Amino acid sequence: MPELPEVEIFKKYIDETSLNQKIINVLINDERVLGSDKKFFNELVGMKFKESTRHGKYIFVNLNPNFLVLHFGMSGGLEYFNHDDQEPSYSKVIFQFDNGYSLAYTSRRMFGRLYITKSINSFLKEKKLGPDAYKMSFADFQKSLERRTTNAKTALMNQSIVAGVGNIYSDEILFQSKINPKMKIDVISHDQNLLKLLFEKIKLVLEYGISEQGILENYDNDLLIPHRKIKEQCPVCGTTIERYDIIGRRGFFCPKCQK
DNA sequence: AGCGATGTTCGCCG
């Protein structure tokens, strides 16, 4: 499921449901989602989720001294449920708390992973993650684009450049910025005004996504997102939305608005 | 029945 807005909602979900309760058991239904040694997960018994932070599409849960890292791939999610209720489908790992509730990490397609790490910074370095797209400063963004020459769409989706933006939101950001997805990022980064515009649209689009709980179906009709399919019309100018393929993904744009 | 999907990683090339 998740790009940055959805992951931010997951973070809030953890904060609202799972903090400060003693873990009495860690059920591992499928070891394939473990990105760190299984023993580290078993060691979590007796500990508590202290707080959480999000960087890009990753959530770090402080367990003092270590951190549980959650990543959701394309089909991961979280579900807090009562022990008496049925286990959510596709539950891969379940954290059972002493209050009678559990937090399930679910994943349908096995692209997500859970890790244990000693330090957030070393984890970010290891995964080569760039600055968080929602929290970064303009200077961070500018620095991140140094020496980059790929097209705008690929740059936005590259987690080493900016962490958190994926296929859907990159389409929307480029649409709002009126930038053609194939435009070279170095051309953009050498144009201060255009770069500033792109930066602002990244923030606005992500902020909107978070405010709408990342529920794409609810998104305003004057955005591109509801029209990301063939035979749709641009909500701004009425031109037929075009589809294109780039690094193995499918993007949409308005050929008139995004020259 | 086959295609496509909100993601990351790896290996090759220049």
Place this chain on the structure above:
DNA sequence: TCGGCGAACATCGC
């Protein structure tokens, strides 16, 4: 060494 790019990975719903 670094950046760009394409393929691979796994599974299921439409």
